[in-house]
Amino acid sequence: MQHLADLNFKSDRNYHDSKNSVYWLPNDHPEQERLNLQHHILKSMFGGNVLQSVIDNLDFHHSRLKVLDVASGTGIWIKDMQKDFPNCSYEGCDIIAPKVKVEKSTPIDEGCLVTDASDTTATTTFRLTYGDVLQGLDYPDDTFHFVHMRLLVAAFRKEEWPIAIKELLRVTKPGGMIQLLEHNSRVAGDEKNPFHRAWKAVSEVFEERGIDTQIAFNLPSLIEAHPNARVVEYHNRYSDLASNSDWAKAMVIQYRELIHSMMPMLADKLGITTDEEKKEFLNNLCKPEAYTESNGYYIAMSVKKS
Numbered sequence: 001m002q003h004l005a006d007l008n009f010k011s012d013r014n015y016h017d018s019k020n021s022v023y024w025l026p027n028d029h030p031e032q033e034r035l036n037l038q039h040h041i042l043k044s045m046f047g048g049n050v051l052q053s054v055i056d057n058l059d060f061h062h063s064r065l066k067v068l069d070v071a072s073g074t075g076i077w078i079k080d081m082q083k084d085f086p087n088c089s090y091e092g093c094d095i096i097a098p099k100v101k102v103e104k105s106t107p108i109d110e111g112c113l114v115t116d117a118s119d120t121t122a123t124t125t126f127r128l129t130y131g132d133v134l135q136g137l138d139y140p141d142d143t144f145h146f147v148h149m150r151l152l153v154a155a156f157r158k159e160e161w162p163i164a165i166k167e168l169l170r171v172t173k174p175g176g177m178i179q180l181l182e183h184n185s186r187v188a189g190d191e192k193n194p195f196h197r198a199w200k201a202v203s204e205v206f207e208e209r210g211i212d213t214q215i216a217f218n219l220p221s222l223i224e225a226h227p228n229a230r231v232v233e234y235h236n237r238y239s240d241l242a243s244n245s246d247w248a249k250a251m252v253i254q255y256r257e258l259i260h261s262m263m264p265m266l267a268d269k270l271g272i273t274t275d276e277e278k279k280e281f282l283n284n285l286c287k288p289e290a291y292t293e294s295n296g297y298y299i300a301m302s303v304k305k306s
Ligand SMILES: C[S@@+](CC[C@H](N)C(=O)[O-])C[C@H]1O[C@@H](n2cnc3c(N)ncnc32)[C@H](O)[C@@H]1O
Pocket: 016, 021, 023, 025, 027, 035, 036, 039, 070, 071, 072, 073, 074, 076, 077, 093, 094, 095, 096, 131, 132, 133, 134, 135, 149, 150, 151, 152, 155
């Protein structure tokens, strides 16, 4: 597998510099904005940041639970969790090296990866640091009561998923919980519609990079392969993108931004050569008819370690 920087595609976007990773989305400001929008959609889709079985098993309000967010991206899930559960302590890690130094006046640890350093609303401390879940995280065994990991479908080769799951279980305390959420998209209907064309190109990139497009459905069996782990809650949510409901409209904007972020790798496959063609393709993705019979699926589950 070629490193992203060695691939022959034109891009004005910024990417991670990890040589081993197949992750192919940018890490720049437009992508961070997309991740933040997606966070709010997912929160409303699943009725909160934490599944009910996790709330039922762990005392978020009264205990100082130790919470870890693996592949924390912009850190938005942690920041939002802090508002709901200020008693917990939070750690986040990602292969994006800390970039923005926080100002002294903010109550957040120095050296953390904070995209909005002016956000001083957080009252609990959290730390966001470098950490590659495939290389092993820098935490002792049995450290966290709750470990969250979300949206890694574009980041792991098929054979890397068991390594990641094993690492999540290692750092989770016995009796602790893990929550996973992954994306899957089923595209049906007219092959000429823009979303269908875009997703076909995305699937080709996934295949070329050895990525498991069905991971959302394969996760339960990967979990159950561990005798000390069992799936206790499993949800499948989808939105009919063609429905033009408020929810669908937000998802459509999110998908447009996702394809925008992926465009440097998709352009050749879509026969797009000029900026005008790119703009037109992305604009067409905003029209409801682009999504005939297309569904955006997300699957979330909670896992208990015995
Ligand atoms: C699609 S983003 C999701 C970010 C965040 N979980 C969210 O829900 O907004 C995927 C994130 O995984 C990170 N990532 C990719 N490979 C990783 C690895 N091996 N270890 C840790 N983080 C990784 C990327 O840098 C990126 O921030």
